[in-house]
Amino acid sequence: MTGDLGDLQTERRPPCPGCGEPWLRPSNVPxxxxxVYCLRRYELRSDCPNCGAHSTIARMSDTANVTCRNCGGSMLCPI
Ligand SMILES: [Zn+2]
Ligand SMILES: [Zn+2]
Incomplete structure (x- = not known):
């Protein structure tokens, strides 16, 4: 029963701040x-809503960049 899903979870995906499920997907707007789980929409902020640290977003397509490198919190704000 264990180990079958290991390969599917190697890709890092940030959990949804709303429901906690790792189903965040980039929309057509950068x-x-x-x-896609709770159908909420989020905007990636350039400044962390938790600690206020600014982050240079170099790769908008990389979903791993939604995590603040300073405090480890999510930089997504619900819209
Ligand atoms: Zn969700
Ligand atoms: Zn932060």
């Missing part, structure tokens, strides 16, 4: 994400 910097916007949508959770």
């Amino acid at each position: 910097g916007r994400y949508r959770c």
Whole structure:
């Protein structure tokens, strides 16, 4: 029963701040994400809503960049 899903979870995906499920997907608009599980929409902020640290977003398509490198919190704001 264990180990079968290991390969599917090697790809890092940030969990949805709303429902906690790792179903965030980039939308057609850069910097916007949508959770296909709870259907909420999020905007990727350039400043962390938790600690206020600014982050240089070099790769908008990389979903791993939605995590603040300073405090480890999510930089997604619901819209
Ligand atoms: Zn969600
Ligand atoms: Zn932060």
